[in-house]
Structures are given as C-alpha cells and as structure tokens.
Amino acid sequence: MHIVTFTRSTPDTAAKVWVDDNGDVTWGDVATVVNPWDEYSLEETIAQAKNTGGTATVVAIGSELNNDALKHSIAMGIPIALRVDEPAVDINDSLVWTALAAGAVKKLGDVDLVIFGKESVDVATDQHTYQLARRLGWMMLSYVSKIIDVDPASGVIKVERMLEQGKQVLSGKLPAVISVMKGINEPRYPNFLGIRKAAKAQIPVWTAQDLAIDLPAAATRAVAYRNPPEREVKTEIIAGDTEEDRARLLVERLFAEKVL
Amino acid sequence: MTGFVWIESFEGRAVSASWEALAAGRTLADELGVKLAAVVYGENAREIGREAANYGADMAFYCDDNAVAEYQLEAYAALLTRLVKTHKPTFVIAVASNRARELMASCALDCESGLISDAIELRVDEGQITAARPAYAGKVLMEMSSCSPTTFVTVRARAFQPLPKDERRSAEIVAVESVAADDEISYVAEGIRAELGKVNLADAAIIVSGGRGMANNPKALPADLGGEDANVWKAKEGFANTLQPLAEALGAAVGASRAAVDAGYIPYEHQVGQTGKVVNPDLYIACGISGAIQHQAGMRGSKIIVAVNKDPEAPIFKLARYGIVGDLYEVVPALTKALRAKLS
C-alpha cells in the first residue's frame, strides 16, 4: 500500500506574528516548524505504512520554506519527500492548490490513501483536504480519531471520527483521503539517524509542467492583512477578606457586565 | 437572483448557530439586492425551513428524502451542488461546524468556486464578496475576496448575531429531490455515539476551563487507585466535583488546557487553544491555567475573561478582566455557592 501525506512549514506557535509597514505578514527571524497538526498525520502515515507492509511519500506544495517540514518528515521516518512549486500561480487559492496536489498524487500513480492533519495551524482554512478528495474523486473521511482497520487486499478502510455531537464509525472503499485529529497517536521525535538522513536528503521539485496539468484560475485572493485592534484589558483583581466575600463580589461584577 | 444559507440540523432540529449564518446572509442579500434562500435537509426539514423564514429567509428549499435523512457528505454535497448549479446563487453561507466545513469545501470545488472559511466580517466590495478572517491564531486579520460567480463562505460561530425570531415572517417553501450519490465514494456510517452531557464548546455562551492546576486537589486519595496515577485521579475528581458544579450552576460548557488533556485529566474534545477548539463565549473562566500563548489563541476572543490562579504573575491575568488570586479548590466552590445564592 502506498500512503501519501501532505505537510508544510508554519511559524512556531509561540512566535510573535504581525503585519509590517508594507502590509506583509512577518514573524521576524523566528524559525518555522512542521505544521503541529501534521505531527499526527506523519506519525499515522509511518505507522500505517509499516502495518500494511507498504510505503509512504510526503509532499509539500509551495516555496522552499517548506523544506524544513519535509526534512522533519524524513527525520521522523518518511522515506520519500518531494515538493511541488509553481511560482507562476497563487497556490494560496485552493482551486489552484488542489490541482497541483491532485497532479502530484496522480503522477505518483499507485496511491491508495492520503492522510492529512486537521488543518494548517497558521491560516487554518481546513479546506484543502476535502477539495483534494473531490478533485481525485475519492472518498473523504474527516476528523478521524482512530483507524480501526485498513485492508489493502479487500480495499476497505474503517475509522472512528469525532463530530461535535460525539463519535461515529465510518467505513468505505479505498482509495480515500482522511484527515486525522490530535490524540490519534503519540507522534515520535526524530532520532539521530533520522536527522542525519534528513540533512543529506535531496528534495526533488515538480512544476505544473512535470505534472502535465492545466491550472485553473484562482477564485480567491488575499486582499490585505491587518493587525487586529489592540485589546485593552484593565484587570481588576478582586479583593476581599474571605473567599466568600471575593466570590460574592465577582458574581456582582459579572451580573453588572450582563454576561450572566 | 438569490443567495443561499445552508441550515445545519441534527436529529430533526436546526443547529441554533445556523441562525447566525442566516443573519450574515440577510445582510449580504440586502446589500446585493438578492433573495435569501435557506437550504435544509433531513428529518423535519420542512418545519425547519419555516423556522428559517422566522429568522430572516425569503424562501426555503427543503429535502427530507431518505437519502439525506442523516448527514452523509456525498449525498449532501451532490444535492447542494445541483441546487447551486441550477439557481446560481451569488453566495452560499454556513456556520463553520465540522460538517459544514467539509460540505462547503466539497461543493465549492464541484462548482469550481471560491471558498472563504471562518469569516468574522462580511461585505460587498466593488461587487466582490469580501471577508475578514482571523489567521495566525488571531494574531493577524486577513481580508479575502472572491471573484467567482458563486462564493462559498463559512462563518465562525458566534461572530454574527442571529436576527430575533419573528413568527409573522413566512416564506415560500419548496421541496427538492435528492440526487443519487456516487456509491464508489460514499461511506457507510454507523450511528453517532453521543457523549453524555456533552456541550458544544464552539457554541457555548459560557465556558469554565481547568488546567494543570486541577491536579493540586487537596482531597485525600482513596486507598486503592486502581492503577491510576495520583495526579490524574485528583484532577479528574476535581473536574467532576469542583469544576462541573460551577459549570452546571452557570449552564456552561467545560474546557481545558492542553496540559490537562495531555496528562489525561480530561478528553481531548475539551481542549481549548491552537491545537484544540477556538471559542468565543461571553464569559470564559480559566481555573489553574497559566495562559500560554497557544491557549490564548483559542480563547482570546471571549468577551469577559476571569482568571483563578494562585500565582499572581501568571500571564492569564494580563488577559483577564477579573482575577482572583488564590487556590482554585477554595475559590471555585465559593463561587459556585455565591452564584447559586444569587440565582435562586
């Protein structure tokens, strides 16, 4: 079984991010990390490839900024990494993005399963997964909290997913696209050997021409970025002689704020 | 010309946040001078369509065929896509729930249309639908516009105010037939195992959250822990018997920090933050939570934040409108008591 997983680099979640005077988003020179949600999809990809005696490939779409995430993936244990880049188009538009991603999956050829993380921690669109499934014409299973069974021989996958109202068990036919949640596994840390392998890895880059695809026109556009208004909070530390006094005072304040 | 709002329902009732999407749609429809149509599927769809009129829709398309009785991506997407291709609405809006995210994204692709997710502001700018959405954990606001004939939009829960219900408002209700979904790519679903007493964090008006501090429970350990870690036992006991009563007194949902989730004090469904849920309640009470940047990412949008922490230097106090410096195991029970007294 061949499993493909997608990942990208995102700014460290602790980084200060702001819009600079040119209107661009910046996080200074803080390093990027592999998208934290993808640690779970990378781990699941490695584990499922091993369980089924299959192989795995990790793909990033975009600039070389994403090599950090790809190298982290190799260091964790994904054997093959590649990047798709087409500077002529706006890959932030998801119609364009999915055309490139679907092109890569098709060029790889024998793919049975695509595993995504839940979302990109920075832009958090939570849309690329479904749209790739649609472009490929494959089944989509989202918010997976557990892979119960995947059997390449019979071509069936069975998972447990998390929805607002509770858990649900779903099954269907491969090939499929799934997205996985935090909690599905404990992502491993790269070991020394993995890190050394990643440092030496050459990452091939495919363009739209390599994929032999026609690119659609972008439907959306980021018009502008702005810093959100400063949130001015005046903190009142509730004072009082006893716990009861302070509790009563806080309750009064909350009633006055009309949130109760 | 029309604009669509997809009304999500569960077990025969509209998900109330859908009325927020309808209000967002109402404003856009008025700006664009188009009719607003609600799209409702499943059990009781006709009734929910009527209710949608009360909340601002000019008309409703409903389908209560067996094929769409329960949410199923394929069947739902096939029908929505057909309706969009037939009526060519200028927009399709839904509230950004798990189901709506996948449904809207799938249909947007089927219609080769633009999708803007998680909008918190919406307007028409030079004829194009333009939205502001938070990015980088709310550190930046991103403005996006779409140039396709139909624009799909998901709106963040609690970002738009629903219109007041007006029973006198009625609308034309139109039945539509389901579309056969592609069997090859349809999944088979076993029923949802709803978790007892579960409140949806994203829709909650009040949230009470516990963090790693929950482990400092003074309650004596039982003689037999049954193999459980002492901290886990203490924290679980605290969530159940200290935090839960406060949540019940307030009609609140229970949240948690990642530290509490990762330590096994409470299931992941409760996690608030960058790798948990993003919430924006009217009132957020953080107990024994330090207020790390990734936790803030999930709750910074709350209207009023209250922090209970024994460390006066904890970063959460910088965010809080009200703070109590003290041991949560003393403060929370006192708060629960004071609330009950005031509310009774």
Ligand SMILES: Cc1cc2nc3c(=O)[nH]c(=O)nc-3n(C[C@H](O)[C@H](O)[C@H](O)COP(=O)(O)OP(=O)(O)OC[C@H]3O[C@@H](n4cnc5c(N)ncnc54)[C@H](O)[C@@H]3O)c2cc1C
């Ligand atoms: C990629 C990434 C993603 C992350 N995503 C999230 C996320 O989604 N959500 C999230 O919450 N975190 C997230 N984190 C983790 C985050 O950085 C913090 O580690 C975490 O939020 C800390 O949780 P805490 O406040 O409960 O614990 P601590 O930071 O340990 O704070 C515990 C607090 O409890 C107080 N306390 C202790 N005992 C008591 C008592 N008896 N009474 C009152 N106060 C007491 C202490 O003074 C302290 O302030 C993420 C981190 C990373 C790297």
Ligand SMILES: Nc1ncnc2c1ncn2[C@@H]1O[C@H](COP(=O)(O)O)[C@@H](O)[C@H]1O
């Ligand atoms: N440019 C990209 N390259 C590879 N994977 C991506 C890219 N953008 C998003 N993803 C993945 O798609 C999933 C959903 O992300 P999103 O739809 O961006 O919130 C995440 O697991 C991301 O890692």
